[in-house]
Amino acid sequence: MGAFAFAGGPLEPERYRESLADPSAGGYASFEGWVRDHNEGRTVQRLEYEAFEPLGIAEGERIVAEAVARFGVTRAACVHRVGSLGIGELAVWVGVSAAHRGEAFAACRYIIDEVKHRVPIWKKEHYADGNSGWVNCERCAAAPRSGGPEDDHAHSHGPEHGHARTDDSARSTAPAPDYSRQIALPEVGAAGQARLAAASVLVVGAGGLGVPVLQYLAAAGIGRIGIVDGDVVEGSNLHRQPLYGTADLGRPKAAVAAERLRALNRDVRIETHAVRATPDNIDALVAGHDLIVECTDNFRAKFLVNDAALRAQKPAVFASVHQYEGQLQIYRPLPHWPCLRCLWPEAPRDGLVGNCAEAGVLGPVPATLGALQAMQALKRLLGLDAGESPSLVTVDLLSLETRRLAARRNPACDHENPGNAHHSDEQPLELEFETLAEAFESGLELVDIREAWERAHDPPGLQIPSHLPLSELVQGYAEFPAEGRYLIICAHGVRSLSLAEQLRSQGQAEVYSLRGGLAALRS
């Protein structure tokens, strides 16, 4: 007998048990599944099992081998009945011998769970009322899995489109996730786990906040996770984004994050969007998800996500950090609930209060706030936030003080028309160039708004003579020239876009931002 078998007649546990005996084994654990006389309120008289045997045996043997390898047990086996069974008959048997009981129980549990999950077996119940019906295996319904094909490489992956990439190829061979420690919570349980498996979360930004959010949501078994991030991994990211490594430098964050998350949990569907969130793509990105976690480092994106969440009536979890502090807020689509604009009616300008590059940050600060965001997301999806009233939570990692500041809906804030559709249809705000030379030839005057220390690292050939550091502009030490046609340039195109937008709103028509900043030219 192989490690997994089907049997057409009654199972013989005693005989199977002998096959597991080994001098090195200090114990034996087994599980028997019996035919019971009821299911979902109906009286069952007998049932029939049908299996696709060749595939079932191959998958079953794989499961047993996984259990032996994973838990280090001595021997393991499983036999499943097929055909017609009466009440009380043995439907499935699992046995494990091991040096110690802990591994034996764990491996036994693993095997039965996985067999129910993965082996193609169908069950037909015959009820007392004369009816009968085929019953789905319980787990297939709770955690939809796909043995799906590899990524469809025919998709366009250009930076302009909100395309999605998914890849489930790693699924079939990796071990199944073990959620026992969270299912053990009375408030979670199997029902809560099923809710997480059925949920879909969009994470905007895979940086200091996004990394822990992605890790904890994937590990918790969220069914589908979308990652939006148009950046590549840079050396200066790693101290606060340890999901990435030095070998990943220059690779798109979304793709690297997806790889790591798939290795963490094969059952989560990961979709990557290697683009920046823009007014044009944000609604499409948000659609199809139950909850948004906003993890970017700029106000522009935060308000973009806020407005899209309001339009789609979906909850969103926001956080941001500054040096040793962080702020956390959740939006819920409820009439009395404040949004980000209720709190900050004057959408703040980027550059005014510093970002991680300018102000500096220690890794655990965004990690703490990101972990809080993941917790808020799980609470929302599990319904554990019933008693929570709207608030802004501030966390100071130096003094270890947290503060919950009660927030109220601002009656002047129009939730029906969030942000007043502020993106206009006039000239595009962003221009795209392949090289700096092309940008120079465009006839626009190039203005570098990075800080002096950022310019100090530039290779020759990427020098822009005209320099107006954003910090001096926002503090009023310098003024942007009112006349002329300008292409504003920063490192990644975030600060430049924010400044261009502000200058436009002040009536300056011919200012543009270099899309993606200097980083886009370099790549």
Added chain:
Amino acid sequence: MNEIEVQYFAVLRERAGTSRETVQTAAATAAELYDELAARHDFGLPQAMLRVAVNDEFSEWSRPLVAGDRVVFIPPVAGG
């Protein structure tokens, strides 16, 4: 004069050089208190950009202050 406990966040903390202080003030409202402290610490941030919370609740700038109030000035932050 009222004794008010004040707490600062982010750039305000940097400018003030402390995350909290207790002040004796004649300011009648949160707005007046901010003006007074902005002048003392050279905050440079307009009040319109900030939010104020009194006793752990976001408040109007016109809210009258009473002795023992805990006032928090909060600028928005964006880092991530």
